Amino acid sequence: xxxxxxxxxxxxxxxxxxxxxxxxxxxxxxKEIAENIxxxxxxxxxxxxxxxxxxxxxxxxxxxxGFYIEPNGLKRPLADIITCLEGDEIFTGCGMxxxxxxxxxxxxxxxxxxxxxxxxxxxxxKTSIGExxxxxxxxxxxxxx
Amino acid sequence: xxxxxxxxxxxxxxxxxxxxxxxxxxxxxxKEIAENIxxxxxxxxxxxxxxxxxxxxxxxxxxxxGFYIEPNGLKRPLADIITCLEGDEIFTGCGMxxxxxxxxxxxxxxxxxxxxxxxxxxxxxKTSIGExxxxxxxxxxxxxx
DNA sequence: CGAATAAAAGACAAAAATATCTTTTATTCA
DNA sequence: TGAATAAAAGATATTTTTGTCTTTTATTCG
Ligand code: FES
Ligand code: FES
Numbered sequence: 001x002x003x004x005x006x007x008x009x010x011x012x013x014x015x016x017x018x019x020x021x022x023x024x025x026x027x028x029x030x031k032e033i034a035e036n037i038x039x040x041x042x043x044x045x046x047x048x049x050x051x052x053x054x055x056x057x058x059x060x061x062x063x064x065x066g067f068y069i070e071p072n073g074l075k076r077p078l079a080d081i082i083t084c085l086e087g088d089e090i091f092t093g094c095g096m097x098x099x100x101x102x103x104x105x106x107x108x109x110x111x112x113x114x115x116x117x118x119x120x121x122x123x124x125x126k127t128s129i130g131e132x133x134x135x136x137x138x139x140x141x142x143x144x145x
Numbered sequence: 146x147x148x149x150x151x152x153x154x155x156x157x158x159x160x161x162x163x164x165x166x167x168x169x170x171x172x173x174x175x176k177e178i179a180e181n182i183x184x185x186x187x188x189x190x191x192x193x194x195x196x197x198x199x200x201x202x203x204x205x206x207x208x209x210x211g212f213y214i215e216p217n218g219l220k221r222p223l224a225d226i227i228t229c230l231e232g233d234e235i236f237t238g239c240g241m242x243x244x245x246x247x248x249x250x251x252x253x254x255x256x257x258x259x260x261x262x263x264x265x266x267x268x269x270x271k272t273s274i275g276e277x278x279x280x281x282x283x284x285x286x287x288x289x290x
Numbered sequence: 291c292g293a294a295t296a297a298a299a300g301a302c303a304a305a306a307a308t309a310t311c312t313t314t315t316a317t318t319c320a
Numbered sequence: 321t322g323a324a325t326a327a328a329a330g331a332t333a334t335t336t337t338t339g340t341c342t343t344t345t346a347t348t349c350g
Contacts, residue, residue, distance in 0.1 A: 042310055
């Protein structure tokens with residue numbers, strides 16, 4: 001059990017990969033992306049379709065087609081990926097699974113859990129999709145294995 | 146997608162419930178626990194069996210039987226519940242799903258994710274199972290809905 | 291002992307997440 | 321125009337998680 005679902009893990013890796021290759025106007029295809037982030041190709045395709053519909057990434061069909069991200073898109077927060085794929089439960093939900101997280105009728109973990117959740121939220125909102133482009137291109141940061 | 150699995154959510158709620166009723170030596174049964182934490186009875190039974198084998202909780206069969214926690218057990222950290230049920234991946238795993246989290250070959254989120262993960266870990270280790278007993282008994286804290 | 295109780299254990303079912311394969315649609319380019 | 325390319329879409333399969341039901345085992349107590 002990781003903190004994020006496989007869907008979100010693959011999505012974040014793929015988006016970082018696409019972002020780092022969008023700087024120079026190139027458009028990696030599904031196969032290339034899947035290989036470089038070590039994910040199942042067709043499963044990733046579904047995820048990218050959803051991200052594309054959600055406006056996080058863009059795509060072009062046919063020869064020389066592939067996925068890319070608009071310059072403005074590179075500024076969007078990582079959180080948008082999670083929200084697009086699975087909603088905002090992870091940002092707002094009760095840590096112990098109560099149907100809603102409440103100040104007035106809290107679960108035992110509420111006060112401390114809130115801090116963890118806020119830090120996670122903060123991390124995902126302050127990190128932008130294009131933030132690691134140069135480190136990814138130089139290989140200082142990794143997306144597979 | 147919550148931060149924890151249903152299994153862990155139910156487990157934490159149940160253990161808090163059992164803990165708060167172990168102070169006075171009473172032993173709630175599966176049915177009572179499931180009703181009070183709002184969980185599926187037989188699914189919870191499986192979870193409690195595992196926690197029992199793991200030594201987190203104790204049980205007695207037959208009339209007047211049920212679940213309880215030893216006085217010493219009340220001091221154990223909440224983290225033990227997670228570890229017993231699903232191992233320690235949530236405490237050590239890579240946020241983006243790489244096969245292991247590494248300082249020397251990190252994923253883009255590593256530095257920030259590490260902080261979130263550490264805070265979560267810290268919360269689960271510093272919180273003890275019996276910590277909320279009185280607030281739970283007075284109803285200041287809630288475990289259902 | 292024998293009936294009643296309650297957890298343990300096992301079998302099964304449903305739902306969700308993950309993964310794979312095939313067909314269709316849009317685009318390029320010779 | 322027609323062949324090739326690549327994403328979109330649809331269908332199906334597998335695995336994991338979650339949930340339910342039944343049988344067994346241990347214990348109590350009359
Ligand atoms: S009520 Fe549980 S985290 Fe807020
Ligand atoms: S390498 Fe990804 S969190 Fe450490």
